[in-house]
Amino acid sequence: MVLGRPWTGFEAVALQEAMRKSVREFAAHLGIEMTTVANWRSGLSAVTPRPLTQELLDTLLVQVSPEVRERFEQILAEGEQALGSRRLPTRRTVSSAAGATAAGNDAALLARLDDARTLVDRTLAACTIAPSMVELMEERAAGRVLTYTSTPPSQVLATVLPDVLEVQSISTQRQPAAIQSRLSEVTAVLGLLIADALMKLGQIERANFWYGTARMAADDTGNMRLRARVRAQHAMLPYYYGSPEHAVMLARAAQAQLPETADDATALAAAAEARALARLGDADGAESAMRRARAHTAALGEMSSDEAFRFGEKRLLLYLSGTLTNLGRVAEARRVQEQALRLYRDSPGVVVDPALIELDIAIGYALEGAVDEACEQAARVLTTLPGEHRTTIVVSRAAAVVDAIPEAARGRRTVEELRHLVAAGASELR
Known part of the structure; x- marks a missing residue:
């Protein structure tokens, strides 16, 4: 009692x-x-x-x-x-960097994820989706979305996988279209969480497949916002690990789902387009996309939620930080970065976004020729970020700081120390 x-x-x-x-x-x-x-x-x-x-x-x-x-x-x-x-999804506690790394690169877990994705893909392709306890699964998926931004990605994989397999296990018989659509929405949301977690862990090919699964599921529904969201989120993968041109294509495809509509997905997509165009050196295109991102975000109103897939002022500033840094507008970027970090102090459980902003600051120092400040800033991020969140996406951005340092200054002691930290971080993640 x-x-x-x-x-x-x-x-x-x-x-x-x-x-x-x-x-x-x-x-x-x-x-x-x-x-x-x-x-x-x-x-x-x-x-x-x-x-x-x-x-x-x-x-x-x-x-x-x-x-x-x-x-x-x-x-x-x-x-x-x-x-x-x-009744509830399996829970796993990750208490150290070693634990997170092991879970994120556990061959057995990753193999199970591959098998789960294949099963889901086959079900979606065969149009045999059927619901059972749909409402409970929707609520469970909503809970996963709510806690995602503060949960280590390796833990996300371990907890969301049982949810995906449960959806798959009851999706072997065709049901009425309205129920099928709801189950496909759950599948898309869970697939998107897995894809994003895999992206953070540097599992690029697997992440790409899971983004494809989420897109198949979203396109099986009439939910245009979900379709836009999947494409907008997918744009992050090629931005960090692949082709900025592909990121632009996905971002524009997301906006085409909801043309001229202010929504979390279109705001994110416009911001993603701006950041990728800036990396490609298209200053005019980036400026135009930034204006759209700001307008959409303003139309959404004040939003302080840290829930995954919500796009408010903090996330807009994160993307503007990357866009302005890519354009070499360091002073303007620094004002945005200072504002963003002040806002993120109200969300102590969210640690990756502020780390990426601080690495943008380090790149800005490097572009200005302040080499020691750049290296010290990046080193501080790598050494203070909790181990379970020090994933490939962070280490790769720290490597970008080294790449931004002028060739003539790369022999300095601080640069060599940062290079060793980056190499050690990459080695831990293998």
């Missing part, structure tokens, strides 16, 4: 399960937000509801029938692991 001691997310979810209510129904019953219940389900015993919410749970537990209370106590007796294996 919980009465007399604090509730955790595990007990709260156990009560939800005992009452046999969906996340939406349980949240409505308590008068709280659905995202609160989703957080309980993601964190379980690691989450502590607020005191007022604990009082609501106390009251609800007293009011439920003896049958519900008996089921609740049985779930508590079985424990969190039993609950997780029955």
Whole structure:
């Protein structure tokens, strides 16, 4: 019995399960937000509801029938692991750089991801998608999106994979079109999370395949925003690891899904186009795309959410930082970067975006000829960023700092030290 001691997310979810209510129904019953219940389900015993919410749970537990209370106590007796294996996604804690690296490059896990993607692709191609517990899967996917930006990418792979496999396991018989569309949306969102995590870990080919899977799933729906979002997110992969021209193509394809529409996806796509065009040296094109990105973001209104796929002022400033740095407009870039870092201080759980901005600052120093400052800035990022977030995408941007240093200055001690740090970081990730 919980009465007399604090509730955790595990007990709260156990009560939800005992009452046999969906996340939406349980949240409505308590008068709280659905995202609160989703957080309980993601964190379980690691989450502590607020005191007022604990009082609501106390009251609800007293009011439920003896049958519900008996089921609740049985779930508590079985424990969190039993609950997780029955209804919730597998959870994995990553506590060190070594743990993150091992998970991110675990051959068995990556092979399972490949198998899962193949199964999903075949199902989508055969149009045999069928739903079961669709609402629960939508809510679970929403919870994954909510916590994605603060979760190490290796942990994302380990937790989202069971969700994908669950969707696949129930998608073997064709169902009515409306239900098929909802399941395809879930598949697209989960596929997008996996693709983005793989991109951060430097698993470029696998990430590209998963972006393709997410695109197939999105295109199986009538959701134009989702179609645009998948293409806009995909544009990041060639920007960081491939061809800026391909990034521009994907960004423009995303905007074509929702022409002249202010949306998270079109704002992101315009910003992605600007950054890629700047790298290609197209200053006029980059300026035009920046104007569109700013206009779309302003039309979306104030947005402080760190939820994945949401595009507000902070993420706009991240992209403007890269765009202006690529254009060599260092002084203007620095003003944007200082503003962005101030805003990111309000989101201490989000660490990769600020690290990328600080590396843009380092590149700016290098372009100005301030070689020691550039190297010290990049070295500070590599040595202070938590190991589980020090992934390939960060190490590759640190390498870009070395590349930006004038040839005549590359023999300096600070440059050599940074080069060794980059090489060590790349070696850890192999």
